[in-house]
Amino acid sequence: MIEAAALTKLYGKARVVDEASLTLASPGVTAIIGPNGAGKSTLLSMIARLLPIDGGRALIDGLDVTRTRGDELAKRISILKQENGLMARLTARDLIGFGRFPHSKGRLTPTDYEKIEEALTFLDLLPFADRFLDEMSGGQRQRAFVAMVLAQDTRAILLDEPLNNLDMRHAVAMMRLMRRAADELGKIVVVVLHDINFACAYADRIIAMQGGRIVVDGPVEEVVSEETIEAVFGLPVMVRDVEGQRTCLFRA
Amino acid sequence: MADVAKPANGETLRDREHRSGRRVAWPTSRQMLALLAILALASCLVFMTVGVRGNWGFVLQLRAPKLLAMIVVGHAIALSTVTLQTLAGNRILAPSIMGFDSLYILIQTLMVFLAGTALAMAIDPIALFIAETAVMVLFALTLYGKLLGGATRDLHRLLLVGVILGVFFRSTASFLQRLLDPNAFLVLQDTFYASFNTVRSDLLLIAAVLIGIVTAIFWRLVPQFDVLSLGRDTATSLGVDSTRLTRISLGLIAVLVSVSVALVGPLTFFGLLVASLAVVLVGSRRHAETILAASLIAVICLVGGQTVLERVFQFDTALGIVIEFFGGIAFIAIILKRGFT
Ligand SMILES: Nc1ncnc2c1ncn2[C@@H]1O[C@H](COP(=O)(O)OP(=O)(O)OP(=O)(O)O)[C@@H](O)[C@H]1O
Ligand SMILES: [Mg+2]
Numbered sequence: 001m002i003e004a005a006a007l008t009k010l011y012g013k014a015r016v017v018d019e020a021s022l023t024l025a026s027p028g029v030t031a032i033i034g035p036n037g038a039g040k041s042t043l044l045s046m047i048a049r050l051l052p053i054d055g056g057r058a059l060i061d062g063l064d065v066t067r068t069r070g071d072e073l074a075k076r077i078s079i080l081k082q083e084n085g086l087m088a089r090l091t092a093r094d095l096i097g098f099g100r101f102p103h104s105k106g107r108l109t110p111t112d113y114e115k116i117e118e119a120l121t122f123l124d125l126l127p128f129a130d131r132f133l134d135e136m137s138g139g140q141r142q143r144a145f146v147a148m149v150l151a152q153d154t155r156a157i158l159l160d161e162p163l164n165n166l167d168m169r170h171a172v173a174m175m176r177l178m179r180r181a182a183d184e185l186g187k188i189v190v191v192v193l194h195d196i197n198f199a200c201a202y203a204d205r206i207i208a209m210q211g212g213r214i215v216v217d218g219p220v221e222e223v224v225s226e227e228t229i230e231a232v233f234g235l236p237v238m239v240r241d242v243e244g245q246r247t248c249l250f251r252a
Numbered sequence: 253m254a255d256v257a258k259p260a261n262g263e264t265l266r267d268r269e270h271r272s273g274r275r276v277a278w279p280t281s282r283q284m285l286a287l288l289a290i291l292a293l294a295s296c297l298v299f300m301t302v303g304v305r306g307n308w309g310f311v312l313q314l315r316a317p318k319l320l321a322m323i324v325v326g327h328a329i330a331l332s333t334v335t336l337q338t339l340a341g342n343r344i345l346a347p348s349i350m351g352f353d354s355l356y357i358l359i360q361t362l363m364v365f366l367a368g369t370a371l372a373m374a375i376d377p378i379a380l381f382i383a384e385t386a387v388m389v390l391f392a393l394t395l396y397g398k399l400l401g402g403a404t405r406d407l408h409r410l411l412l413v414g415v416i417l418g419v420f421f422r423s424t425a426s427f428l429q430r431l432l433d434p435n436a437f438l439v440l441q442d443t444f445y446a447s448f449n450t451v452r453s454d455l456l457l458i459a460a461v462l463i464g465i466v467t468a469i470f471w472r473l474v475p476q477f478d479v480l481s482l483g484r485d486t487a488t489s490l491g492v493d494s495t496r497l498t499r500i501s502l503g504l505i506a507v508l509v510s511v512s513v514a515l516v517g518p519l520t521f522f523g524l525l526v527a528s529l530a531v532v533l534v535g536s537r538r539h540a541e542t543i544l545a546a547s548l549i550a551v552i553c554l555v556g557g558q559t560v561l562e563r564v565f566q567f568d569t570a571l572g573i574v575i576e577f578f579g580g581i582a583f584i585a586i587i588l589k590r591g592f593t
Contacts, residue, residue, distance in 0.1 A: 029491045048489055049488065050488055050489065051490075052486045070488060070492065070493045071490045071491035071492075071493075072491075074490050074491025075487065075491070077489075078489060079489050081485055081486070084479070084483065084486065085339060085483050086482055086483065087338065087342070087343070087481040087482070087483070087536070088478075088481040088482070088535070088536045089535055089536065089537065090537055092300070095482075095535055098478075098479060098482060098486075098490060101475070101479050101489040101491065102490055103494075105475060106474075106475025106476075106478065106479075107475075130512075152490070182548075184540065225541050
């Protein structure tokens with residue numbers, strides 16, 4: 001369960017996240033959309049205790065993120081950041097192994113090894129498992145980072161633009177994986193997406209942000225309409241139902 | 253030990269074989285460590301035994317403290333450098349480059365200055381050393397805690413602040429030294445320049461004990477260091493309290509620096525040299541291995557270097573200078589190659 005109450009982040013006088021509130025109690029996939037600079041990453045980072053909170057509070061399973069022990073939270077919530085830098089030279093398998101750290105504290109058990117193999121398989125990484133990350137393509141590396149987050153095996157999962165660098169096939173595979181995680185494993189998945197059509201096809205709920213505020217929050221059919229998308233992105237669009245799938249196209 | 257011997261992050265022996273098959277000529281890190289251990293052991297044996305004539309017991313007793321000092325100092329410098337680099341998020345820094353050594357010398361000078369010559373010479377050297385180390389830990393935490401614990405730890409800022417602090421400490425110390433009377437200056441001057449012939453053997457035992465304790469604590473923190481090298485945010489999200497880890501480690505590093513400077517004097521680039529070599533030879537995926545390799549390399553350099561200089565070239569005092577020379581070249585090479593990024 002993720003609860004944010006009037007979360008606020010200030011940089012100087014700029015309110016980059018402005019009293020954002022949301023509650024995610026049941027399993028499902030929630031997409032966050034919004035223009036560049038809307039505050040999506042900042043919101044996720046505060047919820048995941050990576051950034052200090054300037055106002056309001058964030059609770060994971062009822063635990064205040066600023067006051068709960070880090071290793072306790074690490075078993076409940078995981079996050080994929082938009083950008084990831086590494087100091088050490090690691091293989092994909094090494095990296096994914098680190099996802100087990102909250103559970104094993106560095107001593108991998110047979111269960112951990114199983115979870116690592118599982119994550120490698122799910123993200124189609126077996127052929128690259130022992131390759132160093134700096135020897136992989138952007139999309140392969142992105143999948144390795146997502147695999148690490150999955151290996152952490154928390155109920156709440158935050159993913160900031162996980163489709164970065166992915167080709168169409170792997171993007172669809174990634175979103176299907178999110179769906180399975182929600183439907184079969186009961187995960188609460190929050191995912192920042194720039195492609196609204198992916199949000200339409202795979203999310204249960206869409207939250208739109210603009211200028212630090214949550215401006216719309218609801219099921220796909222409600223949020224993805226021409227008026228709303230135009231208002232959020234400041235861009236004229238066409239919204240159609242194509243063979244039962246809600247679709248959003250920009251006007252050329 | 254057990255938790256370090258086991259792969260900290262998901263690699264099985266089979267993976268290793270697989271990879272070593274792909275990179276034919278390069279030995280695995282275990283083999284590399286074994287090789288380094290053999291070399292280190294060999295240097296120690298040669299150092300102890302070469303050119304012994306007459307009374308063995310006497311010669312060994314003479315050489316043993318010197319050998320122990322080199323091992324203790326080498327390990328202290330290697331351990332403090334590898335860990336500080338991970339805390340700082342880059343592999344270009346070292347405690348000495350950030351001004352730690354100069355800080356310790358300033359503290360030493362201040363203590364003598366404030367206590368007065370008579371007291372400084374009368375006081376038990378071990379008590380004085382412990383007091384200096386305690387002050388060092390305190391200062392290191394206040395001065396560097398914010399710098400390394402903050403959200404932005406960009407390399408340029410760390411390097412700049414480190415260099416400025418280093419120069420400031422050093423010049424303050426030499427100003428104070430000028431005010432000291434000659435006797436007090438004599439007490440101190442041994443520690444101003446690195447020398448392996450004027451090892452403070454009175455401090456050897458306490459130094460070895462301290463290093464043992466610090467190493468044991470770091471050994472328990474090693475898995476967290478592995479996680480920290482994924483970056484602060486990822487480490488936080490995996491449950492590592494990086495603020496706490498930074499604070500504890502800074503205190504421990506301050507102890508390591510105190511020990512090495514008190515025993516032989518400041519060595520600016522040596523830590524960087526051994527840490528860089530260790531990363532090249534065994535990688536930096538597992539701190540247990542990187543630290544062990546760096547320590548072994550340090551022992552090989554110090555003990556082997558001292559043996560060669562003493563026995564082959566008949567030099568007596570040059571090891572510090574030679575080491576700084578090569579360490580400095582390594583530092584320049586690293587900076588030129590990486591272009592600061
Ligand atoms: N460290 C910082 N200092 C000052 N302003 C910042 C800082 N980090 C982010 N911002 C500002 O906060 C706002 C929100 O940034 P954020 O990264 O949350 O946007 P976003 O919605 O994730 O955008 P994108 O789609 O480009 O990833 C932006 O206007 C950004 O310029
Ligand atoms: Mg973002």
